[in-house]
Every structure is written in structure tokens, then in C-alpha cells.
Amino acid sequence: MRPTAAGRSWFAVGAAFLFLLLVGAPACQLPPPLPQEPADYGTGRARDATAEIPSGELLVRLADQEERLELEVGGVGEGELRFSAEGETIRCSNGERRASFRVVPQRPRGALTLDGRSYYGALWIRLHENQGLRVENQVGLEHYIAGVVPSELVLWSAEEPEIEAQAIAARTYALQSLMHRQKTGSAAFLWDDTRDQVYLGNYRGESSPAAQRVEARYRRALASSRGRVVLNSAGQLYDVRFHASCGGNTCSPAEAFPSESGLHHAAVACEPCRMIGAKERALPATDSTRRRVHWNWTADGPALSQLAHAIGVGQHVLALRDVKVDRHARWQSVVVEGDQGHLRISVERLRRELGPARLKGSAILRTWPALGDPIESGLFFEGVGRGHGAGLCQVGSHEYARQGWSARQILQHYLPGARIAAVPSE
Numbered sequence: 001m002r003p004t005a006a007g008r009s010w011f012a013v014g015a016a017f018l019f020l021l022l023v024g025a026p027a028c029q030l031p032p033p034l035p036q037e038p039a040d041y042g043t044g045r046a047r048d049a050t051a052e053i054p055s056g057e058l059l060v061r062l063a064d065q066e067e068r069l070e071l072e073v074g075g076v077g078e079g080e081l082r083f084s085a086e087g088e089t090i091r092c093s094n095g096e097r098r099a100s101f102r103v104v105p106q107r108p109r110g111a112l113t114l115d116g117r118s119y120y121g122a123l124w125i126r127l128h129e130n131q132g133l134r135v136e137n138q139v140g141l142e143h144y145i146a147g148v149v150p151s152e153l154v155l156w157s158a159e160e161p162e163i164e165a166q167a168i169a170a171r172t173y174a175l176q177s178l179m180h181r182q183k184t185g186s187a188a189f190l191w192d193d194t195r196d197q198v199y200l201g202n203y204r205g206e207s208s209p210a211a212q213r214v215e216a217r218y219r220r221a222l223a224s225s226r227g228r229v230v231l232n233s234a235g236q237l238y239d240v241r242f243h244a245s246c247g248g249n250t251c252s253p254a255e256a257f258p259s260e261s262g263l264h265h266a267a268v269a270c271e272p273c274r275m276i277g278a279k280e281r282a283l284p285a286t287d288s289t290r291r292r293v294h295w296n297w298t299a300d301g302p303a304l305s306q307l308a309h310a311i312g313v314g315q316h317v318l319a320l321r322d323v324k325v326d327r328h329a330r331w332q333s334v335v336v337e338g339d340q341g342h343l344r345i346s347v348e349r350l351r352r353e354l355g356p357a358r359l360k361g362s363a364i365l366r367t368w369p370a371l372g373d374p375i376e377s378g379l380f381f382e383g384v385g386r387g388h389g390a391g392l393c394q395v396g397s398h399e400y401a402r403q404g405w406s407a408r409q410i411l412q413h414y415l416p417g418a419r420i421a422a423v424p425s426e
Contacts, residue, residue: 056140057139057141058139058144058174058178058188058190059136059137059188059189060139060144061134061189061191063191063193064192065114065115065133065135066128067131067133067134068132068135069084069133070084071115073113073123073125074114075106075107075110075112076104076105077106080093081093081103085127085133089127090125090126100126102122102124102138103123114135117200118201119139121138121139122137122139136189137201141174142226142227143202144199145174145222146202146203147201148170148174148198149163149166149170149222150200151197151198151200152197152198152394153394155203155214155218156214157398158398158401159402160221160224160401161221161405161406162394162397162401162407162410163222164221164225164407165225165392165397165407165410165411166242166397167221167225167228168229168230168420169240169391169392169411170242171228171229172229172237173196174190174196174197176239177190177196194356203215205218225407227422227423228421228422228423229421231419231420232265232417233417238265238418239265240391240415241256241257241388241390241392242393242394243385243387243390243391243392243393244292244393245273245277245293245384245393245394245395245396246273246363246395246396247273247293247330247363247385247389248270248277248384249270249389250267250270250389251267251328252265252267252326252390253390255330255390256348257388258348265416265417267326268413268416270393272396272399272400273384273395273396276399277293277384280294281365292386292395293384293385293386294382295360295361295382296381296383297359297381298378298379298381299359301377301378303358304317304378304379307353307354308336311336311338311353312343313336313337313340313341313342315338316338317338318337318339318375319371319374319375320334320336320375321334321335321371321372322334322335323335323371328363330347330362330363331363332362333345347362348362359381360383360385361384361385361387362383362385362388362389363384363385364381364383365382365383366382367379367380367381367382391415392410392411393414397410397414
């Protein structure tokens with residue numbers, strides 16, 4: 001579908017030639033615009049909506065809304081519009097029934113509300129392939145980044161260079177991911193949770209003087225980073241990953257994500273994480289201090305049974321053994337022995353099956369029972385580092401920013417061979 005004058009954002013003009021013009025690399029562009037649905041809903045009345053979705057916008061799938069049977073959207077005029085799945089159609093409280101709806105704010109530059117969150121752009125409401133509804137936020141790239149940064153960082157304590165680095169990393173990740181999904185034929189959208197980047201809609205600060213100072217710092221950092229991305233040594237978008245804390249050394253993305261290809265940049269040392277992890281590990285187990293690097297967790301019987309069933313080794317996990325580690329002792333794979341067989345799986349899958357919020361990282365210091373010993377009622381894990389460990393370390397970024405590092409220095413440390421490029425923005 002050929003773009004119209006309505007798609008005059010920076011992607012429509014600049015993205016197709018972004019890297020060709022800047023660095024002579026292949027063109028960077030978002031996936032083709034989606035076909036427009038037959039009606040927009042902003043005031044509760046149908047109106048003509050034949051224009052394409054502007055190519056400078058992207059789609060963010062709202063995980064919490066998956067398979068909801070009904071929902072209410074505010075910001076569309078007086079009251080709210082209610083939507084419910086009914087068979088092969090969606091019923092709107094204004095009396096319309098359609099296969100899908102596109103809801104836009106009543107006021108220009110206004111926002112929609114859904115479950116206490118605020119969203120710029122439009123909300124697409126469609127039928128889910130299983131049951132109920134599916135919701136996607138159609139939003140401009142810079143509004144999206146402005147929603148990701150405060151969802152991924154603690155703004156109250158964040159330093160400006162840290163916020164800038166996070167914004168640049170998030171922008172690069174979004175564009176690179178969408179380009180990759182378009183190239184491989186996957187659906188070109190981003191999840192609003194840790195499957196991509198956490199995005200909680202519009203940031204809405206408080207009115208206190210302290211909160212206003214925090215927001216001013218955040219807005220300055222966003223303005224400084226606007227339109228900037230990370231390029232690799234070949235002049236292409238860097239495959240940027242980021243995580244909460246690395247434990248002292250990051251890992252290669254190829255090691256963290258063995259199922260993916262094209263991720264080749266090296267691991268780096270992270271002295272702030274190493275020092276913080278060592279201090280936290282020395283604290284008593286009962287210490288209630290909020291820990292940023294060190295962690296422990298016990299997988300109980302039901303969690304282990306669920307793991308055994310999920311990977312097809314029976315109903316119970318009898319032992320973990322034969323762990324393969326990288327040069328920094330970070331787990332890469334492990335053999336799970338069940339009552340009906342055994343299977344080697346990546347630590348990426350182990351974390352996914354047990355829950356990445358519980359098995360917080362792959363740098364596991366010890367287990368009890370020890371590796372290879374029989375597991376009876378549960379399995380204790382102790383580790384350092386939160387997240388997959390590849391790319392930008394957020395704890396390290398914060399500490400380096402406190403030491404006076406710039407956003408550029410932070411990114412070039414964690415992403416070897418990287419350079420920052422300013423590109424046209426919306």
C-alpha cells in the first residue's frame with residue numbers, strides 16, 4: 001500500500017534511506033502500514049477512516065488485555081466506550097458490531113485510558129484467535145520511548161546520562177526488532193512486557209516539587225536523546241539488549257540467546273555490579289535491604305513438577321546435573337533428570353519455564369541440593385545478576401552515570417564497537 005500525505009512523519013521520508021544516507025547501510029524502515037479498518041471511534045460515532053496508519057507509528061500489543069471478554073476505553077467523549085466479544089464480532093456500547101474497532105481520542109493530542117493507564121495514539125481492538133479480545137496501541141515512536149523509559153528505570157534515582165542511554169537503547173531495540181520481524185515474516189508488533197520492553201503507556205508524574213524536578217530531569221534526557229540510535233561497526237542498527245544487573249560481567253548475546261543468530265558482540269566487565277553483588281552476598285540471609293544484584297529463590301515441588309511436564313521428562317524432577325557454563329561461570333545449559341527421562345535444555349528455557357521473575361539470572365553461584373544430588377521437596381538457587389545478562393546493564397549504567405560518564409560512554413562500554421547516530425525524528 002503506497003503511503004499518502006498523511007504519513008509524513010520521519011519514517012515516511014527519512015527511514016527508507018536512513019542508513020543509506022547516513023552510513024551507506026541498507027535502508028531502515030518500519031513494517032508496511034496496516035490496512036485501515038472501515039471506521040474510527042473517537043466520539044462514539046462512526047466516521048470516515050480511509051487514510052492509512054502513518055508509517056511513523058508502531059503497534060504495541062497490551063499483554064494484560066489478551067483474551068479479555070470486555071473492556072472500557074475512556075478519553076472518547078462523555079463517559080466511556082465499552083467493548084465485548086460476542087461470537088464472531090465485537091459489540092460496542094454505541095450500538096455498532098464489527099470484527100474490529102480503532103478507537104481514537106476525542107481531543108487532538110489527547111489520550112485514551114484503559115485500566116487506569118493512559119495511551120497516546122489509537123487503540124485497535126480486535127478478536128483474539130483463542131477467545132475474547134486483543135488490544136494494540138498504535139503510537140508514535142517517540143511517545144513509545146517516553147513510555148518505555150520510566151517503565152524500565154526508577155526515575156526518582158536515575159541520572160540524566162543513564163536515562164539518555166536507556167532511551168537510545170530502547171529506540172534502537174524497537175526499530176531493530178521490528179525490522180527483523182518484518183524480514184522474517186513475523187507479525188510486526190512489540191509486546192508491552194519483558195518479551196520486548198516494558199511499556200506502561202504515558203508517564204504521568206505527580207505534582208509535588210520533588211516529583212516535578214524528577215520529571216524535568218527525565219524530559220531533558222528524552223530531549224537530548226531524541227532520534228538517536230546505536231549503530232554497529234557495519235553501520236547497521238545494533239541488536240541492543242539490556243537487563244537489570246549482570247553480576248560483574250555481561251555475557252555475549254549469542255550465549256544468552258542461543259536460539260537467535262547474528263548476535264556476536266563481546267561480553268564486558270562491569271565493576272559496579274561486581275562490587276555491589278559482593279557486598280550484598282555478605283549480608284545475612286534475613287537482611288531486608290533491597291538487593292539489586294544478589295538473589296536467592298527456592299523452586300518448590302509444584303514448580304519443579306511443572307518444569308518436568310513442560311519439557312517432557314515426566315512428573316517430577318529428580319536432579320539437575322551436567323551444567324555447561326561460560327568463562328564467567330554463567331550457566332548456559334543444564335540436564336534436567338526426571339522420573340521418565342532426561343533432557344538438556346538452555347538456561348534461557350530453564351528460566352522461561354520456572355519463571356524469569358523467580359529464577360532471576362543465569363549466574364548461579366550454588367544450589368541446594370547440590371548439582372547431581374537427589375531433589376526431594378525443593379531446589380534452592382543462589383545467584384548474582386538479574387536478567388539475561390547481555391548488553392546494557394542498568395545497575396552498572398546507573399553507577400557509571402553517577403561517576404560522571406556520559407550516555408555515549410555508557411553505551412560504548414556495554415556495546416563494543418557501537419557508535420551513536422542522530423537520525424530524523426518525528
